[in-house]
Amino acid sequence: MQHLLLIVTGAAVAAALPVTLRSQSPSTVGREEWITTNRVVEWEATKTAIIVVDMWDKHWCTTATTRVAELATPMNATLESARKLGVQVVFAPSDVTSFYASEPARLRTVALPRAELPPRKNLTIPPFPLSTATNYGCDVPDKPYAAWKRQIATLAIDSDRDFIIAADLPGDADAGERELHDIAAHLGLENLIYMGVHENMCIMERPFAIERVSSLGWPRAKIAVARELVDAMYTPLDAPYVPHATGVELQTGYIERFWGNSVSMYDLLVPEY
DSSP: OOOOEEEEETTEEEEEEEEEEEEEEEOSSSOSOEEEEEEEEEEEGGGEEEEEEOOBSOOSSHHHHHHHHHHHHHHHHHHHHHHHHTOEEEEEOTTOGGGGTTOHHHHHHHTSOOOOOOOOOOOOOOOOSOOOTTGGGOSSOOOOOOOOOSBOTTSOOOTTTOEEOOSOBTTBTTHHHHHHHHHHHHHTOOEEEEEESOTTTHHHHSTTSHHHHHHTTOOGGGEEEEEEEEOOOOOTTSTTOOOHHHHHHHHHHHHHHHTOEEEOGGGSOOOOO
8 A cells, every 4th residue: 555755845845645547558569459557656645636526315226326325435435534645625516516505615615716717629539338328327227307415425525625516506507617627726736536426427527527627638647537436327238238347347448548547546545553
């Protein structure tokens, strides 16, 4: 398990967070295959943020609700540890912002000065590896409805330092993009780690998500997902007809190939002695 390092330059002390970035790239020896690379880098902890996506209290798909609850306990432990390392935590629970209207973490976001967004680039978006043709990827015959009311209570919000961003402000479809950019500009963020649900929908496509920050010029080398703390909306009834867990791995691999990296939650867990 890796440890936090202190790098001293003159009077400044910066916390260096060693993380192992896993990515994939095409073979360079004429073979049609993807090569997995693991690269250890040191990110400055205070310039790194975790974006927690759509970890709702309830999902219309009952198996999704179950999997969120299973993710929430190790995720909360990871967030607690990351804060101790100096990493910033940003909660992004779409559609339930009103529940947190008076929460200090939400008020802290709203109070930030507005930062000018950079010009957006047009990106080529490769097809996702998972089809969601059958019931939007739900693997039981549930019907969609607005089931969520708040973020799952298992995840503790640090009122003194966390942020909550929106993706559902009336008449403001780009609120999540703008608010994340405001936080990044205010704190000087350089690195983003995504966790939550769902990797093939919200983590990729929400206004604060990977596609959007990439279009604003965020470097691929500075984007990652925490691979043990994500899920996908996918049923084996759809292509590529694999078990659910394999589908999640394929979606993580897609991100590793085209958008960024994955990291392990264990890079963020401080050992308890």
